[in-house]
Amino acid sequence: MTTPASPKSGGTGHTASTWERLQSDRNWLGFWFMVPAAFFLLFFLAYPLGKGVWMSLTDIKIGRPGQFVGLENYEELILYDKTFLYATGFTLVYTAIASAIKFALGLYLAILLNNNMPFKSFIRSIVLIPFIVPTVLSAIAFWWIFDSQFSIISWFLRKINLIDHNINFLGDPLMAQATVIFCNIWRGVPFIAITLLAGLQTVSPSLYEAATLDGASRWQIFKNITYPLLTPIIAVVMTFSVLFTFTDFQLIWAMTRGGPVNATHLMATYSYQKGILGGQLGEGSAIATAMVPFLLAAIMVSFYGLQQRKWQQGAKE
Amino acid sequence: MASVDIRDVRKAFGAVQIIKGVNVEIADGEFVILVGPSGCGKSTLLRMIAGLENITAGEIAINGRVVNNVPPKERDIAMVFQNYALYPHMSVKDNMAFSMKLRKAEQSEIDERVSKAAKILGLTPLLDRFPRQLSGGQRQRVAMGRAIVRDPQVFLFDEPLSNLDAKLRVQMRSEIKELHQRLKTTTVYVTHDQIEAMTMADKIVVMHDGIVEQIGAPLDLYDNPANLFVAGFIGSPAMNFIKGTAKGGQFVAEAGFSLPLPKTGESVEGEAVTLGLRPEYIRMDPKGFAAEVVVVEPTGSETQVALHIGKDGQQQEIIALFRERISAKPGDIIHIAPMEGRAHLFSTKSERRVSITTV
Ligand SMILES: Nc1ncnc2c1ncn2[C@@H]1O[C@H](COP(=O)(O)OP(=O)(O)O)[C@@H](O)[C@H]1O
Ligand SMILES: [Mg+2]
Numbered sequence: 120m121t122t123p124a125s126p127k128s129g130g131t132g133h134t135a136s137t138w139e140r141l142q143s144d145r146n147w148l149g150f151w152f153m154v155p156a157a158f159f160l161l162f163f164l165a166y167p168l169g170k171g172v173w174m175s176l177t178d179i180k181i182g183r184p185g186q187f188v189g190l191e192n193y194e195e196l197i198l199y200d201k202t203f204l205y206a207t208g209f210t211l212v213y214t215a216i217a218s219a220i221k222f223a224l225g226l227y228l229a230i231l232l233n234n235n236m237p238f239k240s241f242i243r244s245i246v247l248i249p250f251i252v253p254t255v256l257s258a259i260a261f262w263w264i265f266d267s268q269f270s271i272i273s274w275f276l277r278k279i280n281l282i283d284h285n286i287n288f289l290g291d292p293l294m295a296q297a298t299v300i301f302c303n304i305w306r307g308v309p310f311i312a313i314t315l316l317a318g319l320q321t322v323s324p325s326l327y328e329a330a331t332l333d334g335a336s337r338w339q340i341f342k343n344i345t346y347p348l349l350t351p352i353i354a355v356v357m358t359f360s361v362l363f364t365f366t367d368f369q370l371i372w373a374m375t376r377g378g379p380v381n382a383t384h385l386m387a388t389y390s391y392q393k394g395i396l397g398g399q400l401g402e403g404s405a406i407a408t409a410m411v412p413f414l415l416a417a418i419m420v421s422f423y424g425l426q427q428r429k430w431q432q433g434a435k436e
Numbered sequence: 437m438a439s440v441d442i443r444d445v446r447k448a449f450g451a452v453q454i455i456k457g458v459n460v461e462i463a464d465g466e467f468v469i470l471v472g473p474s475g476c477g478k479s480t481l482l483r484m485i486a487g488l489e490n491i492t493a494g495e496i497a498i499n500g501r502v503v504n505n506v507p508p509k510e511r512d513i514a515m516v517f518q519n520y521a522l523y524p525h526m527s528v529k530d531n532m533a534f535s536m537k538l539r540k541a542e543q544s545e546i547d548e549r550v551s552k553a554a555k556i557l558g559l560t561p562l563l564d565r566f567p568r569q570l571s572g573g574q575r576q577r578v579a580m581g582r583a584i585v586r587d588p589q590v591f592l593f594d595e596p597l598s599n600l601d602a603k604l605r606v607q608m609r610s611e612i613k614e615l616h617q618r619l620k621t622t623t624v625y626v627t628h629d630q631i632e633a634m635t636m637a638d639k640i641v642v643m644h645d646g647i648v649e650q651i652g653a654p655l656d657l658y659d660n661p662a663n664l665f666v667a668g669f670i671g672s673p674a675m676n677f678i679k680g681t682a683k684g685g686q687f688v689a690e691a692g693f694s695l696p697l698p699k700t701g702e703s704v705e706g707e708a709v710t711l712g713l714r715p716e717y718i719r720m721d722p723k724g725f726a727a728e729v730v731v732v733e734p735t736g737s738e739t740q741v742a743l744h745i746g747k748d749g750q751q752q753e754i755i756a757l758f759r760e761r762i763s764a765k766p767g768d769i770i771h772i773a774p775m776e777g778r779a780h781l782f783s784t785k786s787e788r789r790v791s792i793t794t795v
Contacts, residue, residue, distance in 0.1 A: 325521040328488050333535035333586075334509040343534070347525045430525045430566040 175404035185401055192405035203406060206377075206384040209296065211413075213385060214365045217303045221364075222357055224304065225311025230345075232312065233319045243316070250309035258373030261302045265289050265374075292382035295375055299383050302370055307363070311356055318352035319345070351428065358421035362414060386410050438499035438512075438589040438622055439464045440485060445494035447480055447646075454480050456646040457494070462639075467616050467623045471633040472643035473669070478626040481643075482592050485624060486515050498589060514583035515592040518599065520575045522567040528554075528578050529563040532585045553584040556615070573604045580612070584619070591616075593625040597632065609635055630670050634658070642666050664787040667712050667780060673740065676718075676754040678711040679784060687711050687781070691746030693725035695774065698781045698791035708784040715740070715757040717778035724773030727754070729764045743772070 141147050175192055179185025196203040232243055249257065264271055265288035273285040289295045322345065330340045368387040371377060377384035377392060384392070386406055394403015440462040447455035455477045462468045470478045483489045485496055487508030495502050503511050514535075523531050529550055530537075536546045554560045557577045567575055576596060583591055596612070597605045613636050616623055627633055633640045634654045642649040642657065642665070649669075650662040661667035667675050680689040682704045688694045689711070697704075698711075727743035730753065734740075739758045744751045756772060764770050781791035 323519065323521065325517045325519055326523060328486075329515070329517060329521040329523075329582075330534070331488070331508050332486060332513065332515050333582075334538045335534075339538060344523060428525075430527075430568065 171404045172408050174400055175402075175408045177401050179400045181398040181400060188401070192402050193409070196402065196405055196409070202381045202384065202389065205381065206386055206389040206406075207409070209383070210365060210385045213296075213300055213303070213367070214361060217300050217307065217364050218357065218361050220304050221307045221311050221360060222353075224308045225356075226315055226349075226353075228308065228312035229315035229319055230341075232316050243313070246312055247309050249306050250313075254306065254369040255373045257306060258302065258370045261298075261305075262289070262374050265298050289375055290379055292379055295379055295383050299371055299374060302374065303364060303367060306370065307360060311360060314356045315349060315352060318349050322348050354421050354424050358417060361417045365413060365417070366410065439497075440590060440622060440624065441495070441497040441500075442481070442485070443495045443497070445481070445484065445496060446492045447477070447484060447489065448492045454646050455484075455492075458643075458646075458648050460641050460648065460651065462622060462624065465620045465622055467613070467625065467636065467638045468641060469625045469627060469633040469637035469639070470641045470643055471627055471630055471669075472649075474628050476643045477646045478628070478643055479594050482515075482594055482624060482626050485590070486513055486592055487511050512589040513592055514586045514588040514590075515594065516576075516579045516583055516596045518595040520567075520579040520599075522575055522578055522582075524567050527564050527566055528559060528570070528581075531567070531578055532581045534582070535586050549585050549587075550581075553581045556584065556618070557581050572600050573608065576600060576608060580615070584615075587621075589622065591621050591623040593623065595627055596625075597627070598629075605632075612636065631672060634670065640670075642669060644669075660789075660793055661712075661780065662789055664710065664712070664782050667782070667789070671714060673715050673755045673757065675780075676713045676715065677782075678713065678745070678752065678754070680709060680711060682707055682709050682781075689746070691750065691752060693745070695725070695779070698777075698779045699794050700781060700790045701792045702790060704781070704783065704790055709790070710782040710784050712780035712782060712789075713754070713774050714778065715755045717775045718754075718756040718758075718772050719775055720758070720762070720770060721773035722771050724771040726769050727772055729766050729768045729770060731766060732762070732764060734761065743770070
């Protein structure tokens with residue numbers, strides 16, 4: 120131990136006061152240093168979460184304190200609220216489809232960008248644009264692009280005589296669902312592509328050369344070398360992607376507000392609609408709380424997936 | 437097994453010429469070492485043999501077949517990389533079996549070859565480990581095992597020992613040599629370490645700045661270096677060079693003394709010449725020239741002595757290696773001379789050796 124010797128405690132043999140010990144003891148020092156961070160976490164994360172869960176167990180409404188009602192809100196949602204069930208289902212579909220396509224496209228793009236080509240760094244920064252544009256801005260742009268009257272896509276398709284009337288992108292439920300999924304993909308691919316590109320760049324080129332000499336084709340190299348070596352980073356980036364997609368709010372709210380006829384509500388938007396706009400804070404909180412098990416499950420899958428890669432762990436016998 | 441012929445091969449990266457016309461013939465089963473200072477193009481040449489770089493001009497033939505346009509996997513060569521390039525996510529066994537799995541070989545054949553190679557290299561207890569769990573020397577062996585399993589026409593090694601500590605390097609040196617004697621596969625081995633080249637090679641190719649300076653057996657290069665570069669590169673401690681002129685059958689050193697001129701094949705009378713003296717061919721001789729002892733480093737079996745020759749102001753340091761123990765101390769003056777017939781003479785201008793060997 121290397122506690123700094125203070126003139127008071129040294130030599131005379133009298134024990135330092137508790138307060139002095141709290142100031143100099145290593146473990147306590149560590150504790151003091153953690154206090155600010157712990158405070159922020161508790162105050163801004165744990166407290167709202169706890170409060171949300173608590174509210175979901177009451178019948179609180181805006182402007183009126185609630186009473187404890189147990190699981191009544193959940194019962195209500197699961198048994199009688201078709202929109203909740205539909206939103207939950209759509210959130211799962213939205214997350215699954217968008218994440219899968221984002222992953223495939225992101226990986227493909229990363230591999231393309233990893234090749235040598237002219238203006239490499241320029242193209243790499245272009246790819247990031249959808250990611251840096253604020254979500255609401257790009258959502259509004261998409262809103263116009265997919266507008267029922269002024270859509271540039273419809274206009275273009277009409278010009279080249281492929282269709283004779285405007286496509287109702289955001290008015291038809293199925294169309295609207297496909298459209299918001301498309302926009303989420305557009306926005307999410309760069310993050311995945313750039314992260315996977317960073318992962319690709321850590322793979323030593325001599326591994327590719329060794330595999331080439333071992334007789335592997337390009338596809339075999341991808342399948343046997345590149346992909347397995349990327350799995351750790353894929354696990355991390357896809358966990359984040361799934362979490363962000365599942366909790367998506369801005370894009371939907373800016374483009375469709377959950378419509379038409381609640382077809383594009385995600386759990387997050389529906390919770391907002393119910394809790395804040397509809398004033399049913401208790402039920403809104405219950406919807407938000409219902410997202411937690413799904414998110415925990417996603418984290419668990421990724422966590423145990425990560426643990427299984429023996430080759431990554433240190434040299435222990 | 438196969439021969440490898442490198443005919444007037446050139447390589448340019450953009451406008452920069454890296455390999456400037458190299459000719460090497462490698463016979464079937466030969467162990468050839470490409471040696472030269474770092475950056476001289478050894479790895480590039482090796483990678484051209486492997487097919488990892490294209491050949492700008494000239495031809496490379498493996499077993500008589502020109503391979504300039506043959507993709508690497510059809511050349512039937514195996515390479516051991518400087519960083520080993522083991523697949524980190526595969527066990528030792530899978531690393532070694534990878535090429536055979538790609539070829540869809542029978543599982544029984546794969547197992548047999550892998551366990552045979554593992555036995556040769558002492559890897560049997562490590563087969564289920566991952567590369568991360570191995571020491572440097574073990575990884576090196578796995579990289580060799582991966583090459584052996586393939587039973588290729590040619591082995592290529594690119595500085596395989598440079599990441600190992602000195603002791604392990606010496607041990608692996610003899611292991612690789614033993615392996616070659618056992619398998620008799622044609623081997624091209626790249627190193628910048630001339631001791632590695634001297635101890636392992638059947639034939640050494642000394643490269644410098646993209647050209648071949650000399651090709652020959654190790655002792656041949658040592659005894660008959662073609663030019664100043666090879667003379668200075670091969671041998672440790674390095675050969676001493678003393679500048680001077682040839683005058684009346686004498687070598688007159690700039691440092692002021694003169695010595696009998698080594699026998700030359702052509703007349704060099706009046707020309708600027710450089711005398712090359714290996715430290716181990718310097719002996720004490722009361723009739724020799726004077727030198728001042730600077731440092732004495734006894735190792736027990738021999739004594740390395742740094743000496744100053746020449747007058748004040750233009751002193752030159754030379755190294756001498758004496759088999760016997762000597763009692764000289766720094767500051768002492770001793771008299772030394774080259775051993776009979778062991779001094780080389782080089783033309784200072786063309787850098788070629790002009791003396792002929794008489795021993
Ligand atoms: N891909 C490349 N592009 C441009 N220059 C290269 C490339 N590879 C090697 N060089 C250059 O070629 C020269 C020889 O390199 P190399 O064959 O690796 O040398 P050695 O193995 O003898 O140390 C070096 O000057 C190096 O900078
Ligand atoms: Mg090299």
